[in-house]
Every structure is written in C-alpha cells, then in structure tokens.
Amino acid sequence: MKTNIGVFFGGRSTEHEISVISASQAMHAIDRNKYDVTPIYISKQGKWYTGDALLDVKNYKNIDELLSRCTEVYMRPVYNDYNLYKTKKPMFGSDVLTKLDVVIPVLHGSNGEDGIFEGVLETIGIPYAGCNTLSSANGMDKITMKMILKDNGIPVVNYIWFTDRQWFNQRDKLIEKIESEIGYPVIVKPANLGSSVGISRAKDRDELIQSVETAQKYSTRIVVEDMVEQLQEINCSVLGDCDDYQMSVLEEPIKTGDFLTYEDKYMGGSKGAKGMQASQKRIPAELPEEETSRIKFLAGETFRVLSCHGVSRVDVIVDRETRNIYVNEINTIPGSLSFYLWEATGISFTQLMDKLVSLAIKRKREQQAKTVSYDQNIFAMGGGTKGGIKK
Ligand SMILES: Nc1ncnc2c1ncn2[C@@H]1O[C@H](COP(=O)(O)OP(=O)(O)O)[C@@H](O)[C@H]1O
Ligand SMILES: [Mg+2]
Structure with a gap:
C-alpha cells in the first residue's frame, strides 16, 4: 500500500x-x-x-x-x-x-x-510536514518573530509595537514614542497577516494615524517599523529541521511600486493578472559573494532560532545606501513552497515533496522516542484530595 x-x-x-x-x-x-x-x-x-x-x-x-x-x-x-x-x-x-x-x-x-x-x-x-504549533505561531506573528530574532543577534529594523486598545487610550504618547525612537518614514503592519494586506507607509503624523487605522482593521496587534527607503528585497528558502538544514540560491523579487503589493506578488505586477508564476524575480540574485553568504547565514539562523521545520522562506531587506542587511520576515508555508528556488538549487519539486514527507515521518519517530509519563493514575496511589492543588 x-x-x-x-x-x-x-x-x-x-x-x-x-x-x-x-x-x-x-x-x-x-x-x-x-x-x-x-x-x-x-x-x-x-x-x-x-x-x-x-x-x-x-x-x-x-x-x-x-x-x-x-x-x-x-x-x-x-x-x-x-x-x-x-x-x-x-x-x-x-x-x-x-x-x-x-x-x-x-x-x-x-x-x-x-x-x-x-x-x-x-x-x-x-x-x-512543516513547522509545529510553536514555530508557526512565532514565525507568523511579526512582533514575536522580531523579538526572538533580536534576542538572538539577528538584525531586524527598529520597531515599536502596541495593541489597538493602547492606541485608543494613549495615542499621543505612542505617536511621540514613534517619532522620537523611529522617525518618519515608517511602515505600519498588522502583526499577523501576509501578502501585504493592511500594510502601509507613513511619512508624517497624519499618514501614521491613517495607517494605524487601516492596520487595526485586521489585527489587535500592530507594529510600526523603520522604513528602509532605498531597499533591495532578497529571499532565501531553507529546508530541513533546526539541526540539519540547507539554504537555496537567493531570489530578488521585482516590484512595480514602493513596496511589493499583492498584485506584484501574485499577478505579475499591477497590470498583469497571470497568477503567481507571472511575478517577476531574478534567480539567482546578483549580489557580491560576501552578501550572498551573509544572507544565507542569516536565513539559516532565522530558521534555526525559531525551531522551524520543512520548507520556509526568509525575506531579507538590504538597504541600498548602507548595504545593511535586515531580516524582514519568515514565511513558514511559503508561496509555491518555494519550489522554484529549490529547482534552481538542484532539487526538483518532486524531490522537495519527498523530503517534506520524510522529514515529517522522522519528526514523529523522534517525538515517540521522548518519555511522556502520564499513564500513572495518581488517584490509585492514594493521593489526598483535600486542600489546594499545587501544580
Ligand atoms: N521596514 C521596511 N522598509 C521598507 N519596506 C518594507 C519594510 N517592511 C516591509 N516593506 C515592504 O512591504 C512588503 C510587505 O511587508 P512584509 O513584512 O513582507 O509583509 P507580508 O507578510 O505581508 O509579506 C515587503 O515585501 C516590502 O516591499
Ligand atoms: Mg513579505
């Protein structure tokens, strides 16, 4: 069978x-x-x-x-x-x-x-296949993800986060904090959506207020971050588990506006409507050797510190002015499962699917090897039932 x-x-x-x-x-x-x-x-x-x-x-x-x-x-x-x-x-x-x-x-x-x-x-x-509950949740939430990356010495852009309730109650204080700690222009994002939904940029206070209003339609948690004005976006896929993983070649997605929109990502730019395959990308990205290996290293580190599994794609922002590199986000179930990056690396889509299945089976085996002792009945051992329970 x-x-x-x-x-x-x-x-x-x-x-x-x-x-x-x-x-x-x-x-x-x-x-x-x-x-x-x-x-x-x-x-x-x-x-x-x-x-x-x-x-x-x-x-x-x-x-x-x-x-x-x-x-x-x-x-x-x-x-x-x-x-x-x-x-x-x-x-x-x-x-x-x-x-x-x-x-x-x-x-x-x-x-x-x-x-x-x-x-x-x-x-x-x-x-x-893929990330477990913990790493999926950590990878999806743009705030939690940044906290973990920052704590592990992985560069991320400056950011401030707050809830919609905090915004409602102490808007002026938050605006002041954003202006003094980050400064315009900023990018405002709902913490837990993808495909650029609810994301906008703001170059002054009015636009900031407008952007937060938009973001909070989608999420109770909002992140405001430093906008890299001259940015180059580079993506790298990572495959494996956190003890044994490999990186793909790099891609540079090509955008038509100020930032990659839903249309850029899936419809081949704002005019086309040809589906995901039509989106423009340069594979492999043309970068100096040093930057290529630094980005691959950071992508692997991101995958590792978040305890990821299966196939992910790490998206990086390069500041064209300073050549500083920041990890922007991880997609733990990337579009097209990043197959086109693995093909360019020498692993066919069929092999990629096979690898995902064997990784899934391997993890299950490893889980089963761990001791979980809840088969003892404490009640049968004469445990007391009076007083408070200390757990
Ligand atoms: N700090 C930033 N500076 C400049 N542009 C950004 C920044 N963060 C995001 N962007 C732009 O917005 C796009 C969407 O943001 P991203 O964080 O990747 O959200 P999503 O999960 O929706 O893909 C990015 O692909 C990039 O073009
Ligand atoms: Mg993105």
Missing part, C-alpha cells in the same frame, strides 16, 4: 486563493508511484471537502459547482485516529472515506501558517 498524503489547502485566510495555487502545484509534483494524494480543501467558511475535482485550479472559478462534486469530510480530534470521515453518514456501510498517513498543510496565512491548524494535527498525532 502506498503512503496516503493528505494535502490541506484553502482555509480561512486572506491568502486563500494563493493557497489553492500552491497546493495544486505541490499535488502535481508528488510522485504518484510512491504516494497516493488526497486533496482536502478548506472553504472560506471553514468546511472541509475532498474529491478529484479539487486537483484542477480551473475548477475554482465556480466554487459552488466545484463543491457539489466533492464530499464534505472531517477528522476527529482524537489521538491516533488518522481517518477522514464523511460528514454525511451513509445509511449503510462505513463513514470512513480513507485513512491518511501524512499531512502536508499548504495553508498560507491565518488559521494555517500560524500554528492553529498544526495544533489540530498534533492533537491527532498524525505526522505532518
């Missing part, structure tokens, strides 16, 4: 559509001689569906029609139950549709890349 890989995608995220594209690319790259593939699409409403019709991106033009050809499914949050169940229990026969062996989450953004979905997989105990 072949290993059955459940690929989860879509999801309750602003990056829903991008996830559909990434997953479709990934599913086509999986070696079918070795693996079976079960596509599991999570709708924007959070329902799960499976069916072969989900394999073709063209079918997503009419979601209702597509889903009418699929089966609604779910998994139980029960340890060791890897079954995929039909939501509509059949009158006769089993409600088990199939059993998964390994899961590959290709869910960009919220409720996927942030560790929330990974928590479900941990509960079930099924081997899965």
Whole structure:
C-alpha cells in the first residue's frame, strides 16, 4: 500500500486563493508511484471537502459547482485516529472515506501558517510536514518573530509595537514614542497577516494615524517599523529541521511600486493578472559573494532560532545606501513552497515533496522516542484530595 498524503489547502485566510495555487502545484509534483494524494480543501467558511475535482485550479472559478462534486469530510480530534470521515453518514456501510498517513498543510496565512491548524494535527498525532504549533505561531506573528530574532543577534529594523486598545487610550504618547525612537518614514503592519494586506507607509503624523487605522482593521496587534527607503528585497528558502538544514540560491523579487503589493506578488505586477508564476524575480540574485553568504547565514539562523521545520522562506531587506542587511520576515508555508528556488538549487519539486514527507515521518519517530509519563493514575496511589492543588 502506498503512503496516503493528505494535502490541506484553502482555509480561512486572506491568502486563500494563493493557497489553492500552491497546493495544486505541490499535488502535481508528488510522485504518484510512491504516494497516493488526497486533496482536502478548506472553504472560506471553514468546511472541509475532498474529491478529484479539487486537483484542477480551473475548477475554482465556480466554487459552488466545484463543491457539489466533492464530499464534505472531517477528522476527529482524537489521538491516533488518522481517518477522514464523511460528514454525511451513509445509511449503510462505513463513514470512513480513507485513512491518511501524512499531512502536508499548504495553508498560507491565518488559521494555517500560524500554528492553529498544526495544533489540530498534533492533537491527532498524525505526522505532518512543516513547522509545529510553536514555530508557526512565532514565525507568523511579526512582533514575536522580531523579538526572538533580536534576542538572538539577528538584525531586524527598529520597531515599536502596541495593541489597538493602547492606541485608543494613549495615542499621543505612542505617536511621540514613534517619532522620537523611529522617525518618519515608517511602515505600519498588522502583526499577523501576509501578502501585504493592511500594510502601509507613513511619512508624517497624519499618514501614521491613517495607517494605524487601516492596520487595526485586521489585527489587535500592530507594529510600526523603520522604513528602509532605498531597499533591495532578497529571499532565501531553507529546508530541513533546526539541526540539519540547507539554504537555496537567493531570489530578488521585482516590484512595480514602493513596496511589493499583492498584485506584484501574485499577478505579475499591477497590470498583469497571470497568477503567481507571472511575478517577476531574478534567480539567482546578483549580489557580491560576501552578501550572498551573509544572507544565507542569516536565513539559516532565522530558521534555526525559531525551531522551524520543512520548507520556509526568509525575506531579507538590504538597504541600498548602507548595504545593511535586515531580516524582514519568515514565511513558514511559503508561496509555491518555494519550489522554484529549490529547482534552481538542484532539487526538483518532486524531490522537495519527498523530503517534506520524510522529514515529517522522522519528526514523529523522534517525538515517540521522548518519555511522556502520564499513564500513572495518581488517584490509585492514594493521593489526598483535600486542600489546594499545587501544580
Ligand atoms: N521596514 C521596511 N522598509 C521598507 N519596506 C518594507 C519594510 N517592511 C516591509 N516593506 C515592504 O512591504 C512588503 C510587505 O511587508 P512584509 O513584512 O513582507 O509583509 P507580508 O507578510 O505581508 O509579506 C515587503 O515585501 C516590502 O516591499
Ligand atoms: Mg513579505
């Protein structure tokens, strides 16, 4: 029997559509001689569906029609139950549709890349590809991520963070702090979204207020950071686990405006609309040898200190004036799983998918080797039940 890989995608995220594209690319790259593939699409409403019709991106033009050809499914949050169940229990026969062996989450953004979905997989105990709950959550939150990187000596731009409530209660104090500690221009970001959603820049106080208003529509946590005016963006993918990882060649995404917009990233610039593949990039990026190795080193360090796993992409900002390098962010479920960077490094997309599966199985084995002792019944040992509990 072949290993059955459940690929989860879509999801309750602003990056829903991008996830559909990434997953479709990934599913086509999986070696079918070795693996079976079960596509599991999570709708924007959070329902799960499976069916072969989900394999073709063209079918997503009419979601209702597509889903009418699929089966609604779910998994139980029960340890060791890897079954995929039909939501509509059949009158006769089993409600088990199939059993998964390994899961590959290709869910960009919220409720996927942030560790929330990974928590479900941990509960079930099924081997899965990519970062665990902790590293996903740390990598997704732009504030927590910066704190960890800074604490480990990895350069990040100056920043200040606050909650929407703090902004409401002490706006003037925060503005003063931003102006004295960072100074205009600044970039304002919601802490936990991707694809440039809710991000804007501000060159004066009015624009700052406007930008924070925008960002807080998306998140309760907001980060204001130093804007690098003459920036060069460089990305590097990292593959492995935190003890054994490798770096890809570097890419330089080409932008059409002041910063990479949703259109630049996925539609080939503001005029085109050709899908993710159309976005312009220079691979490998043309940089001096020293900068290339420094960026690769920082990308690896970012992956390591955040305890990442599987395939991530670390995005770096180079200040064209000073040539200072800053880590901007990590994407723990990168667009297209960064396959194009691995191809340029000499690892095919099929090999990349294979590697993700073996890493998932390896982690599960390592987890099982750790002692977890909760099988003793303290009540049976005559423990007292009076008074307070010290834990
Ligand atoms: N500190 C900064 N200085 C200048 N430009 C920035 C800065 N931070 C982000 N940008 C621009 O904004 C884009 C989106 O920001 P990023 O932090 O990567 O958010 P996202 O998670 O949405 O991709 C970046 O690709 C870059 O073009
Ligand atoms: Mg980015």
